[in-house]
Amino acid sequence: MLVDKKLIAAVVALASATVSAKGSFGFDLGVVDNDDNCKDADDYIADLDAISGYTSHVKTYAVSDCNTLQILGPVLEDKGFTITLGVWPTDDNHFDEEISALQSYLPTISKSVISEITVGSEVLYRGDLTADQLASKITQVKSTISSITDKNGDSYSDIPVGTVDSWNCLVDSSAVDAITASDFVFANAFSYWQGQTLANASFSFFDDIMQALQVIQTAKGSTDILFAVGETGWPTQGTSYGDAVPSTANAQTFFEQGVCAMLGWGVDVIYFEAFDEPWKAGGSGTADVEPYYGAFDDTRTLKFPLTCNYTGSS
Ligand SMILES: *[C@@H]1O[C@H](CO)[C@@H](O)[C@H](O)[C@H]1NC(C)=O
Ligand SMILES: *[C@@H]1O[C@H](CO)[C@@H](O)[C@H](O)[C@H]1NC(C)=O
Secondary structure (H helix, E strand, O other): OOOOOOOEEEEOOOOOHHHOOOOOEEEEEEOEOOOOOEOOHHHHHHHHHHHOOOOOEEEEOOOOHHHHHHHHHHHHHHHOOEEEEEEOOOOHHHHHHHHHHHHHHHHHOOHHHEEEEEEEEOHHHHOOOOHHHHHHHHHHHHHHHHOOEOOOOOEOOOOOEEEEEEHHHHOOHHHHHHHHHOOEEEEEOOOHHHOOOHHHHHHHHHHHHHHHHHHHHHHHOOOOOEEEEEEEOOOOOOOOEOOEOOOHHHHHHHHHHHHHHHHHOOOEEEEOOOEOOHHHOOOOHHHHHHHHOOOEOOOOOEOOOOOOOOOOOO
16 A cells, blocks of 8 residues: 655664564554655654664665665665565566666675565565566565675675565465465554454454465465564554544554563564655545654654554563
């Protein structure tokens, strides 16, 4: 559902101290500033400083757009963050630029910054590529990184390469080629976009994610796979979608009852998203929620506490 015009990078977080025994927690991070200009290194430094109490791991959706890998990569390394690095696979010219950016800029950083590489985000959801076409792009990225070494001479060849898509597309049998070509698959699920009541939002979130996980495990023939929630969240302003009402209080409740519970179950969660993105304003109807998914507002002020309290043994 997140139409990526502008390349969104995502920041996954290693958990804060309170959730360290559980799944890892993270944020999606936009790569343009409030005025829709590409972020520079200082913008990323301020972003990472704001979220560093909650995250130490990053994932991106495109490497060439806004020169994201070139600019963000060294900042991540300086700040001790890691990244799930996104490559945008649709449009062959764009994909060529993505491959070139990998070849140019992966050698400028340490391999330890890169946790995994995701080829595409919701490609199947948007119908940009078939699963078979996506599998081919995944294979191409695997092949590309196998001949790239980092600044210390270490090969990128064993970095996992996979994809991220909406849970309902992953459970569709047509997705299987993309799943089997992937070293990992992350699933996105937004109870808001299913028009769920707040009371049912966590149930629905778990239902969606468990369905996706089971299908991925079956396709891979193993329960021992790298899996995470690639995106979830709840908008704090805008038009209601069915029974789902945007508000800060509701976002906090979804965080506490859905996100914290998923982390407590041991599943890594990347929260969509770190910061509000006012440049997305102007969408009609329910698209008016798009600027307001941040856990932090557009001045990097936290909207609600991001603390998960677990009871029982951990
Ligand atoms: C709760 O969510 C589940 C899964 O999406 C759905 O099947 C069910 O109808 C929902 N229940 C209510 C009361 O909304
Ligand atoms: C966790 O505990 C703190 C301190 O008691 C409290 O302020 C916060 O609201 C609690 N969070 C949740 C999700 O229950």
